Amino acid sequence: MTLSSGSATAALAATNPWAVVPSLGNLDAYISAANRLPMLTHEEEQSYARRLREHNDVEAAGRLVMSHLRLVISISRQYLGYGLPHGDLIQEGNIGLMKAVKRFDPxxxxxxxxxxxxxxxxEIHEYILKNWRMVKVATTKAQRKLFFxxxxxxxxxxTDAQDTHRNSLSDLEIDxxxxxLHVKREEVIEMETRMSGGDVLLDPSPPDDGEQAFGPIAYLADASHEPTAVIESHQRDMLASDGIATALASLDERGRxxxxERWLKVNDDGSGGMTLHELAAVYGVSAERIRQIEVAAMKKMRKALSAYV
Known part of the structure; x- marks a missing residue:
């Protein structure tokens, strides 16, 4: 249910505080509504937790989750410095809250x-590590602890040095x-290097002036292993080997x-095969007749090669 006015929201909150739902797409309204939800006493929390555990009561689970939404909002604010949307941090935190409610033992x-x-x-940590960099900066438990x-x-x-523009750590600070954190000095240096490195667009958008954009994708791409290129290369190999042999076998001796002699033989000096007049002399016919035989043979070969295309 979406409420369109503040008075309607207040009236509904007075009768049923659990039914307060903010307007969709408004993070401030969501935070305000979550902070107005009543907190549970210890006895209420125990009662709802037992109802969920013993009877799988979905309504009880909902009360436990909604009464702790303000906790998720508070924790998510601690991670705003990573440049990720606050709404996304809250959403991931809510997932963690629901997992906790499901496993909670009163x-x-x-x-x-x-x-x-x-x-x-x-849950928020996992989201940050997956989205803060394209390449993961922390994979082991020790690296995650060092990262955060x-x-x-x-x-x-x-703050202590009154130098907010300095990015790198000094040798004393690294120590x-x-x-x-009880880690090696080299691990601190490596993690700082990972964190300070920015992401680079593989395929950048064209600039406004219409010039062609250039990015790593231009020299990182391996066209030889692109699926279409692999298929085309395989088809060319088949045509050059089995295809040509089958097509030649379909011809009579003279046509073959x-x-x-005309197309498949190369002389020692790199020149092509026999000319029409040279073949005409061999067979005792005119050069035009040799050309006609060649055209008919090529047509027959193309028909045989069509099975390989």
Whole structure:
């Protein structure tokens, strides 16, 4: 249900706060509505969690999720510095929240808010690592920890030094990061290099002035392994071997020799085969007759080669 006015929203919230749904496409309205949803007491949380666990109550699951939407919004704000849309971060965090609700055990003695934080952050982390760079910058658990901590620590170093324009770490700062995160100095340097490298468009858009754009795709592409080129190359090989042999076999002896002498033989000096007049002398006929025999033979060969095209 989409509400078109603030008064209607307020009236609905007064009667049923769980039914407040913001206008589609408006992130601010979503955040405002999520922050107005009531928080659950410990007893309510336990009751809903048991209903979900014992009876697979979807409504109870919905109450648990909606009461913690503000937690996802709060956590997602911590990751705005990666240049990804806030709405997408919230969406991924909500997925983590739903996973936490599904796995939550009310008998463990912890509140859902504490349990869900891990799942929300894990889902947002995964989204950032998949989308921040085309090539993954962190694949192992240790690299992920270094990736997320190095960024925040670099911001701290810039603030302390009152130099917000400096991008690289000094040798002393690299040693401090390695010591605090219990990693090797070389790993810090490698991760900083990965993070500082920007993405390059393989196939850039043409510039406004109409000039031809040039990108890595121009010299990275291997046309020889392009599927169409592979098929065409295979067809040419078949024509040059089996196709020509089959076509020649369909001719009589005289027609086959004329074609071979005219088109398939090369002299030692690199020149072509016999001329029409030379073949006419061999067979004791006119050059025009040799040409007619050649035309008929070529027509018959093209028909035989059509099976290979």
């Amino acid at each position: 008998d463990q003695g912890v509140r859902l808010v504490s349990y869900a934080m891990h799942w929300i952050k894990a 901590n190095l960024r925040s620590m670099k911001q701290g170093f810039k 401090q990061v390695a010591s605090q 020799r004329i074609v071979e």
